[in-house]
Amino acid sequence: MRRNLWRDTWQFVGGVARLAFTGSGWYLAWLGLLGLLILSGLFAYVQQYRGGLIMTNMRDQVSWAFYIGNFTFLVGVAAAAVLLVIPAYVYNWKPIKEIAIFGELLAVSAIIMSLLFVAVDIGRPDRAWHLLPLLGSLNLPSSLLAWDVLVLNGYLLLNIVIVWHFLFTGFHRRPYNKRFVVPLLLFSIPAAVGIHTVTAFVYNGMAARPFWNASILAPKFLASAFCSGPAILLILFQILDRTTQIRIKQEALEKIAELMAYAMFLNLFLFGAEIFKEYYSGTTHLIHTQYLYSGLDGHRSLVPFAWGSLACSVAAFLLFLVPATRRRMVTLNLGCLLIYTGVYIEKGLALVIPGMTPDTLGEIYDYVPTFTEIRVGAGIFAVGFLVFSVLCKAAVPIIQGTHSPAGDRG
Amino acid sequence: MTSHRHPDDPHGGEESCGGLDRREFLRQTGLVTMAGVAALSCGCTPAFIEDLLRTRFTRLSPRKLDAVLRGLEADYATRYGRAVSVKATPALDGVEFGYGLDLSRCIGCRRCVYACVHENNQSRDPQIQWIQVLSMDRQRGISLEHADHYYDPQQVPEADRFYIPIACQQCRNPSCVRACPVKATWQEPDGIVVIDYDWCIGCRCCMAACPYGARHFNWAEPAIPTAELNPDTHYLGNRPRPKGVVEKCTFCIHHTREGRYPACVEICPVGARKFGNLLDEESEIRYLMREKQVFVLKEELNTRPRFYYFYAT
Ligand code: SF4
Ligand code: SF4
Numbered sequence: 001m002r003r004n005l006w007r008d009t010w011q012f013v014g015g016v017a018r019l020a021f022t023g024s025g026w027y028l029a030w031l032g033l034l035g036l037l038i039l040s041g042l043f044a045y046v047q048q049y050r051g052g053l054i055m056t057n058m059r060d061q062v063s064w065a066f067y068i069g070n071f072t073f074l075v076g077v078a079a080a081a082v083l084l085v086i087p088a089y090v091y092n093w094k095p096i097k098e099i100a101i102f103g104e105l106l107a108v109s110a111i112i113m114s115l116l117f118v119a120v121d122i123g124r125p126d127r128a129w130h131l132l133p134l135l136g137s138l139n140l141p142s143s144l145l146a147w148d149v150l151v152l153n154g155y156l157l158l159n160i161v162i163v164w165h166f167l168f169t170g171f172h173r174r175p176y177n178k179r180f181v182v183p184l185l186l187f188s189i190p191a192a193v194g195i196h197t198v199t200a201f202v203y204n205g206m207a208a209r210p211f212w213n214a215s216i217l218a219p220k221f222l223a224s225a226f227c228s229g230p231a232i233l234l235i236l237f238q239i240l241d242r243t244t245q246i247r248i249k250q251e252a253l254e255k256i257a258e259l260m261a262y263a264m265f266l267n268l269f270l271f272g273a274e275i276f277k278e279y280y281s282g283t284t285h286l287i288h289t290q291y292l293y294s295g296l297d298g299h300r301s302l303v304p305f306a307w308g309s310l311a312c313s314v315a316a317f318l319l320f321l322v323p324a325t326r327r328r329m330v331t332l333n334l335g336c337l338l339i340y341t342g343v344y345i346e347k348g349l350a351l352v353i354p355g356m357t358p359d360t361l362g363e364i365y366d367y368v369p370t371f372t373e374i375r376v377g378a379g380i381f382a383v384g385f386l387v388f389s390v391l392c393k394a395a396v397p398i399i400q401g402t403h404s405p406a407g408d409r410g
Numbered sequence: 411m412t413s414h415r416h417p418d419d420p421h422g423g424e425e426s427c428g429g430l431d432r433r434e435f436l437r438q439t440g441l442v443t444m445a446g447v448a449a450l451s452c453g454c455t456p457a458f459i460e461d462l463l464r465t466r467f468t469r470l471s472p473r474k475l476d477a478v479l480r481g482l483e484a485d486y487a488t489r490y491g492r493a494v495s496v497k498a499t500p501a502l503d504g505v506e507f508g509y510g511l512d513l514s515r516c517i518g519c520r521r522c523v524y525a526c527v528h529e530n531n532q533s534r535d536p537q538i539q540w541i542q543v544l545s546m547d548r549q550r551g552i553s554l555e556h557a558d559h560y561y562d563p564q565q566v567p568e569a570d571r572f573y574i575p576i577a578c579q580q581c582r583n584p585s586c587v588r589a590c591p592v593k594a595t596w597q598e599p600d601g602i603v604v605i606d607y608d609w610c611i612g613c614r615c616c617m618a619a620c621p622y623g624a625r626h627f628n629w630a631e632p633a634i635p636t637a638e639l640n641p642d643t644h645y646l647g648n649r650p651r652p653k654g655v656v657e658k659c660t661f662c663i664h665h666t667r668e669g670r671y672p673a674c675v676e677i678c679p680v681g682a683r684k685f686g687n688l689l690d691e692e693s694e695i696r697y698l699m700r701e702k703q704v705f706v707l708k709e710e711l712n713t714r715p716r717f718y719y720f721y722a723t
Contacts, residue, residue: 052653053612054536054629063617063627123612123627123654130466130592130611137466137609139593145615146591207711208585208621284555361542361576361623362554 041379080229312342518573533632579715
């Protein structure tokens, strides 16, 4: 039987939209709150677009900062969400489809956010099309940012296709095509490693910035991403377990937590290796690490964050390491929160800014984000949360099969 | 116009005027569609669309280049209320520029900084200065980490200090060019690293990649008082820049390609600055490389600057 693809697609899109934008008062209020944040971010961005990037506190000395830090963090989230597919396969957890699909949804939202963070950071967004393959003039193979643009967009596309296929077949109550989607899922694993590695290489390749120019950077990126991505999913799975019929096995949660403990150990180990090398050899390059952890000549704006991040990471590591605290939901969730905070600070502030402070000619410029930057950033996070919320909202009934495929009118 | 070739783009600047090649055709079609969509969706200004349809400098045919230059002149004339000429003088054959700076003479007066700002139409507000002069402690020697960027004594030179002016080193192996994701910056045949201000997307990768702090960003719309505008400009050099793009020293490309000296060399009151053709045995720069001992900054990074420092005495 030949199905009418257009009609099916139309019904699917309409059905998803209906599922996504109806719900309890709380849900709609949540969407409303995100809407307000997005509006505020939009207004802040319009101001920035008109006045120029002078509305931020970035200057020639620290020419990348809050925006690019967030970009980096979110690429990590996007990569790690999908990496969860590996244990799901290896341990053959039953609700594999559920776990995979929420990972993919998180990846889609995180990539959208990270691309938006690049978009608000560039001085000439009107010329962003210069970055398009064929139309523009991508500087391949030598520019790492050009590669990053390629792999991030490819990764976004890949995840959209997978999500679309799962939801589309689920919506029409058809079995999903294993031969089509499983290879794509498997491919998304190296692709996830790929996007994070390329993003690390953007920094890593810059000989001008000794703080970034260390081979440990890419492995460290992966290790910390393996912590932060699952942290979000762990919390999401509990919410799903409470509010829907989707059941996530306790055992699966514990396995993820265990995995995160290993990742955090690796992260801390790599951190220690780096700290040893910097302080023991004590070359002039140490100055960036010093700026981060002890401040330079009274410039100390990052110091509390740096120590805070370290404390969060160590505490979370201990919570996840001890089986008793790993099994108790309260301590597990606390651990997730700590990890999230720790990695966010590490990637968002403690990577980009000390890399540029002092600048290449030794000048120290104390950067703190402006209110405009924070509003724009909050707006972008709201976009991501909105995308993630509505996609999850639509995905849950479709996966459970409790929706009505033909729509209201039958 | 062969000198406008991009190193990795053998056809750059030589596209035949008659037929567009297929890729170019597809590109144009795509852009026209995009421009149309953009115009319809947000009621954009013609200038916005013009910018959207721009071709990058290295791919302009001679005829198109001329149209672009005249367009810029008209644009600047209305903006500043006076005539401005924009040229695109190509590199001279058999010329590769090199620079020499005598640290034993420099007195740290910053006259080169201000001359450069005037000559090259750098924004006065927010302030952009292509040359930075660092003051160093004699006890430490050259140590960037301990340099003073904002020294402001009653009188220079100070007894216990010496000075190092730094601008773009016109690297032979420029990390900025490698980092740019859209080929908006490249090395010309005479060694000058240039930026197409109308192609740069302002991502600032090049600024992160440059080891010499040579690149400066237009954080806001640059402001130059009309009376102070230098009307003799070059497309790749000192023409007024738009907001949101990166700029840097070009060895005064508008002068040096016509056989003149850069403004900093002319102004320096103690003759600390030397300039010339590296390919010419008889040039001053080659003379001092032979007779004095020159060195470059951060030689361990293998950027291989064309900017040499030396102590003549
Ligand atoms: S000094 Fe910096 S801007 Fe100039 S060519 Fe070298 S890397 Fe590029
Ligand atoms: S700021 Fe401009 S010149 Fe620099 S890397 Fe980005 S696009 Fe290229």
